[in-house]
Amino acid sequence: MSTTLTPPDAQDATRRQQAMDEDAASARRDRRAAVIRYLGMPVFLLLVLLGLYLWVTSQELDSIEARTLTLDSLLGQTQQHITLTLYSTFFVLLLAVPLGILATRPKLRRYAPAIIGLGNAGQAIPSLGLLALLFYIFRTQPALPSTGTFPVVVSLVGYSFLPILRNTMVGLDQVDRFVLEAGRGMGMSNRKVLRSIELPLAVPVVLAGVRTALVLNVGTAALAFLFGGGGLGETIFSGFQLRRTPVLLTGAILVAVLALLVDYIAGLIEEKLTPKGL
Amino acid sequence: MAFFTEYLADPSTQRELLSQTAEHIYLTAVPVLIAVILGLGLGITAHRSPQLRSPILSVVSTFLTIPSLALFALLIPIVGIGATPAIIALTLYALLPIVRNTVSGLFSVDRAVVESAKGMGMSATMRLWKIELPNAWPVMLAGVRVATLLTVGIAAIAALVGGPGLGQEIFTGIRRIPAAGSLESLLGGTVAIVLLAILFDLLYLAIGRLTIPRGIRE
Amino acid sequence: MSNATSPETEIASLGEETPPGQTMIELKDLTKRFPGQETPAVDRLNLEIPKGEIVVFVGPSGCGKTTSLKMINRIIEPSSGNIIMDGQDVTSIDPNQLRRRIGYVIQQIGLFPHIRVGDNVATVPNLLGWDRERTTARVDELLDVVGLPPDQYRERFPKELSGGQRQRVGVARALAADPPVLLMDEPFGAIDPITRTRLQNEFLRLQSELQKTICFVTHDIDEAIKMGDRIAILREGSRVAQFATPEEILTNPANEFVEDFVGTGATLKRLKLTRVREVEPTEALVGTVDEDRAELRRRFDESEWTAMLLLDEQRRPLQWLRGTDLRSSRPLTEVGLRARATVEEQATLSDALEEMLLGAAGVAIVVDRRGAYQGLLDVDDIITAIQTMRDATAEFYRAAKLVDPEAEAGA
Ligand SMILES: Nc1ncnc2c1ncn2[C@@H]1O[C@H](COP(=O)(O)OP(=O)(O)OP(=O)(O)O)[C@@H](O)[C@H]1O
Numbered sequence: 001m002s003t004t005l006t007p008p009d010a011q012d013a014t015r016r017q018q019a020m021d022e023d024a025a026s027a028r029r030d031r032r033a034a035v036i037r038y039l040g041m042p043v044f045l046l047l048v049l050l051g052l053y054l055w056v057t058s059q060e061l062d063s064i065e066a067r068t069l070t071l072d073s074l075l076g077q078t079q080q081h082i083t084l085t086l087y088s089t090f091f092v093l094l095l096a097v098p099l100g101i102l103a104t105r106p107k108l109r110r111y112a113p114a115i116i117g118l119g120n121a122g123q124a125i126p127s128l129g130l131l132a133l134l135f136y137i138f139r140t141q142p143a144l145p146s147t148g149t150f151p152v153v154v155s156l157v158g159y160s161f162l163p164i165l166r167n168t169m170v171g172l173d174q175v176d177r178f179v180l181e182a183g184r185g186m187g188m189s190n191r192k193v194l195r196s197i198e199l200p201l202a203v204p205v206v207l208a209g210v211r212t213a214l215v216l217n218v219g220t221a222a223l224a225f226l227f228g229g230g231g232l233g234e235t236i237f238s239g240f241q242l243r244r245t246p247v248l249l250t251g252a253i254l255v256a257v258l259a260l261l262v263d264y265i266a267g268l269i270e271e272k273l274t275p276k277g278l
Numbered sequence: 279m280a281f282f283t284e285y286l287a288d289p290s291t292q293r294e295l296l297s298q299t300a301e302h303i304y305l306t307a308v309p310v311l312i313a314v315i316l317g318l319g320l321g322i323t324a325h326r327s328p329q330l331r332s333p334i335l336s337v338v339s340t341f342l343t344i345p346s347l348a349l350f351a352l353l354i355p356i357v358g359i360g361a362t363p364a365i366i367a368l369t370l371y372a373l374l375p376i377v378r379n380t381v382s383g384l385f386s387v388d389r390a391v392v393e394s395a396k397g398m399g400m401s402a403t404m405r406l407w408k409i410e411l412p413n414a415w416p417v418m419l420a421g422v423r424v425a426t427l428l429t430v431g432i433a434a435i436a437a438l439v440g441g442p443g444l445g446q447e448i449f450t451g452i453r454r455i456p457a458a459g460s461l462e463s464l465l466g467g468t469v470a471i472v473l474l475a476i477l478f479d480l481l482y483l484a485i486g487r488l489t490i491p492r493g494i495r496e
Numbered sequence: 497m498s499n500a501t502s503p504e505t506e507i508a509s510l511g512e513e514t515p516p517g518q519t520m521i522e523l524k525d526l527t528k529r530f531p532g533q534e535t536p537a538v539d540r541l542n543l544e545i546p547k548g549e550i551v552v553f554v555g556p557s558g559c560g561k562t563t564s565l566k567m568i569n570r571i572i573e574p575s576s577g578n579i580i581m582d583g584q585d586v587t588s589i590d591p592n593q594l595r596r597r598i599g600y601v602i603q604q605i606g607l608f609p610h611i612r613v614g615d616n617v618a619t620v621p622n623l624l625g626w627d628r629e630r631t632t633a634r635v636d637e638l639l640d641v642v643g644l645p646p647d648q649y650r651e652r653f654p655k656e657l658s659g660g661q662r663q664r665v666g667v668a669r670a671l672a673a674d675p676p677v678l679l680m681d682e683p684f685g686a687i688d689p690i691t692r693t694r695l696q697n698e699f700l701r702l703q704s705e706l707q708k709t710i711c712f713v714t715h716d717i718d719e720a721i722k723m724g725d726r727i728a729i730l731r732e733g734s735r736v737a738q739f740a741t742p743e744e745i746l747t748n749p750a751n752e753f754v755e756d757f758v759g760t761g762a763t764l765k766r767l768k769l770t771r772v773r774e775v776e777p778t779e780a781l782v783g784t785v786d787e788d789r790a791e792l793r794r795r796f797d798e799s800e801w802t803a804m805l806l807l808d809e810q811r812r813p814l815q816w817l818r819g820t821d822l823r824s825s826r827p828l829t830e831v832g833l834r835a836r837a838t839v840e841e842q843a844t845l846s847d848a849l850e851e852m853l854l855g856a857a858g859v860a861i862v863v864d865r866r867g868a869y870q871g872l873l874d875v876d877d878i879i880t881a882i883q884t885m886r887d888a889t890a891e892f893y894r895a896a897k898l899v900d901p902e903a904e905a906g907a
Pocket residue numbers: 530531533537556557558559560561562563564715
C-alpha cells in the first residue's frame with residue numbers, strides 16, 4: 001500500500017500536547033479572570049475619568065465651556081441622574097415584581113402568555129416616543145403636576161414597567177417548571193412549596209430584575225432633560241447644541257461611566273446575594 | 279382621533295413622514311447587516327474558544343449598557359454629525375443579541391450530530407457550514423430579529439444629536455409640548471416606528487419560513 | 497471540498513491488503529489519559545481485530561469501551577500508543593481522510609436533522625466526490641438493504657421516522673461508501689427490546705454478506721454473545737479480562753471477573769451458540785405413508801422402539817404411531833399422535849431444548865429447510881453436546897496454560 005499521507009490535521013495533532021497543558025493553564029486563567037472581573041471595570045472607569053479630567057483641563061476653554069463645565073453643575077446633574085434612576089427603579093420593582101409573581105400563580109397562569117406577549121410587543125415602542133407621550137399627559141392634565149421630578153419618574157417607570165414584568169414572569173416560569181413538580185412529588189403543600197422552594201428560587205429572578213431595571217433607567221434618565229428632569233443628558237445636549245466638543249464629551253463620558261458603574265455594582269450585588277448553588 | 283387624521287392628511291406631513299421612514303429603515307437595516315456579519319464571526323469564535331468566550335460576550339454586552347445618547351455623542355467628535363455616528367452606535371448595540379444567540383444556537387446543536395459528522399470525516403470548516411450553522415440558524419435568526427427591534431427603537435434617539443429618521447418627528451413634538459400640534463408629532467413618529475417594527479417582524483417571519491429547513495422547524 | 501490530493505486514493509485500499517481472518521486492526525499499547533484525571537481511562541490496550549469479524553467490546557459502565565472505540569477513528573486522540581490498520585500506522589495520518597473510510601454508528605444515532613434521509617445517507621459519498629448518479633443509486637440500494645423502501649423514506653426528515661427506522665438510516669449512512677471497517681457504539685442501545693432483536697438479526701444477516709471488520713461496543717453480555725465472533729471483556733481502564741470467542745468465554749471464563757460478568761446461566765447462554773446441525777442426531781424408526789401397512793408392522797415388531805415416526809411422501813413428519821395404532825383398521829393418518837416439536841437444522845440447541853420441553857414426546861424432530869426428516873434429538877444428546885464442548889475447551893486451555901501460565905489472567 002502506498003504511504004502517501006496528507007499532513008496531520010493540525011488541530012487534532014496538537015491536541016495531545018494541549019490536553020496536558022490545559023490543567024495548569026486553566027488554573028492560572030481562573031485566577032487572572034477573577035482579578036479582571038472584580039477590579040477590571042472600576043480601574044478602567046477610573047482611568048477614563050482621569051483621562052477626561054486631564055484632557056479637559058489641558059484645553060483652553062472658552063467662556064461658554066467654562067460656564068457649562070463647572071464642578072457644581074456636573075455634580076448636581078449627576079446627583080439628579082442618580083436620584084431619577086433610583087426612584088424609578090424602586091417604583092418599577094415595587095409594581096412589576098409583585099405583579100409578576102401574582103400573574104404566575106396557578107389561578108392567573110392562563111393570562112401569563114398574554115402578558116408576556118404584551119411585554120414582547122412593548123419592545124417595539126421606542127423609548128423616546130413613549131417617554132414623550134407619558135410626559136405629554138402630565139403637561140396637559142391640569143390635575144397632575146407638570147414640573148419637577150415626579151412626572152419624569154412616572155414616565156421612566158412607565159417605560160421600564162413592561163420589560164421588568166416580562167422578565168420576572170419568564171424567570172419565575174422557568175423556576176416553576178423544573179422544581180414545582182419535584183416539590184409536589186415529595187408531598188409538600190402548596191404553601192410549603194411557595195415558601196421553601198419557589199421564593200428562594202425567585203431571589204435570583206428578582207435580583208436580575210433589579211439589575212435590568214437599574215441599567216434600563218440609568219439609560220433613559222439621560223433623556224430626562226428633555227422633560228425638565230435634569231440629569232447628565234443636559235450637558236451632552238448643550239455640548240451638541242453649542243458645538244462644544246469638550247462639553248459634549250464630558251457629558252457623554254460621565255453618562256457612560258455612570259451607567260457602567262451602576263451595572264457593575266448591580267452585578268456585584270446580584271452575585272453576592274444570589275443563594276449559592278443556583 | 280379627528281385631530282390625528284387631519285395631521286396625517288396634510289401633504290407636507292406625509293412627505294416628512296415618508297422620507298423620515300425611509301431614513302429610519304436605512305438607519306436600522308445597515309447597522310443590523312453589519313452586526314450580522316461581525317456577530318457571526320464573533321459568535322463562532324466565542325463558541326470555539328472557551329478563553330475568548332467571556333471576553334467577547336462581556337465586551338459586547340458592555341456596549342449595550344452604555345446609554346444611547348452618550349454613545350452617539352461620543353462618536354460625534356470622531357466621525358461628525360449625521361447618520362454615521364448613529365450607524366456605528368446602532369451596530370454596536372445590535373451585536374449583543376446576535377452574538378449571544380449565535381453562541382447559544384451553536385451550543386444547542388445536538389452533540390451526537392456534530393460527532394457523527396466528525397466521525398464521517400467532515401473537516402471542522404465543513405462541519406461548521408454544513409451541520410452546525412444550519413442547525414443553529416433558528417436561534418440565530420431569533421437573535422437578529424431581537425437586534426432589529428432594538429435598533430428600530432434606539433434609532434429614534436439619534437435625532438436628538440442631529441441624526442436622521444423618525445426620531446426627528448418625535449423630537450419636534452417634544453420641543454413644542456404642550457403646544458397645539460405637539461401630540462400629533464409625538465404620535466406620528468411613535469406610531470410610525472411601531473409599524474416599522476411590526477413590518478420588520480413580519481419580514482423575519484417570512485425569512486424564517488423560507489430559510490429554516492422543514493426538518494428542524496418547531 | 498476535498499484536499500488537493502484525491503481523498504479516494506489516500507486510504508481507499510484500506511483492507512485490500514489483508515486476507516480474511518488476518519489482523520485488520522491492531523491496537524498497540526493504546527492509552528488515553530483525560531486531563532485532570534489520575535488514572536487513565538484506557539490503559540495500554542492491546543488487541544488484534546481480525547478482518548471480516550465482529551469484535552465486541554463489553555464491560556461494566558465507565559470501563560473505557562467508548563473511549564477505546566473512539567480512539568480507533570480518532571474522535572478521541574490517543575495519549576500514547578498506536579493504531580495499525582491494514583498494516584498501516586494510522587495514528588497520525590489526516591483523521592478526516594481516515595474517518596471517511598470507517599463507518600461510524602453511535603447510540604444517539606446523530607442523523608442530521610436539517611437534511612433528508614437520502615442526503616444523510618449520501619454524506620460520505622458526497623465527501624468522497626462521487627458523481628450524483630452513483631450516489632443516488634447507492635443511497636437507494638442501501639435504504640433497500642436496511643428495509644426502508646427508498647421511494648417512501650428517501651425524502652423524509654429524520655424527525656419523521658421511528659427510533660428503529662432512524663437507527664436503520666444510521667447504519668445505512670455508515671455503510672454508504674462501503675467502508676471496510678465499521679465502529680458501532682451501543683448501536684441498538686436506545687431501542688425497545690423487540691425492535692432491538694429484529695435489528696440485531698437483520699444486521700447479522702447483512703454482515704454475513706458484507707463481511708465487514710466491525711468493532712461493536714455494548715454493556716450487555718447477551719448482545720455481545722449474540723453479535724460477536726469474538727468478545728473482548730474489558731475491566732476498568734479497558735484492561736482485557738478475556739479476549740476469546742463467545743463459546744470459550746461461556747465454557748471457560750478466564751477468571752472470576754469474567755465469570756461474574758457473564759453471570760449465571762452461562763450454560764443456557766452457551767446453548768444459544770450451538771446449532772442443531774452441529775450435533776449428530778439419533779436415527780428414529782420411520783415409515784412412510786406409501787409403504788404397506790403389514791410391512792410397517794413387521795419393522796415395528798422387529799425393533800425395540802415403542803413408537804414409529806410416520807412420514808409423508810416428501811418425508812415430512814406426520815404422526816407418532818404405537819403398536820395398537822398400526823394394528824387398528826383406521827387410516828394411519830387418523831391414528832396415533834401428531835408429530836410436533838420439529839426444529840430446523842440452523843436452530844440453536846436452546847430452541848431445540850425448548851421444543852422438547854413443550855412437546856409430549858421429550859424429543860425434537862430435526863428437519864431440513866424443506867421440512868424433511870433428518871433425525872431426532874433428545875435431552876441426552878444435548879447434555880452430551882454440552883459435555884463435549886466443555887471438555888474440548890478445557891483441553892485447549894490446559895494446553896494453553898502449559899505454554900503460558902499468564903494466559904488465564906488475560907492481562
Ligand atoms: N471527555 C472526557 N473527559 C474526561 N473524562 C472522560 C471523558 N470521556 C470519558 N471519560 C472518563 O473515562 C472513563 C471511561 O469512559 P467511557 O465513556 O469510555 O466508558 P464506557 O465504557 O463507554 O461506559 P458506558 O458503558 O457507561 O458507556 C470514565 O471514567 C469517564 O468518566
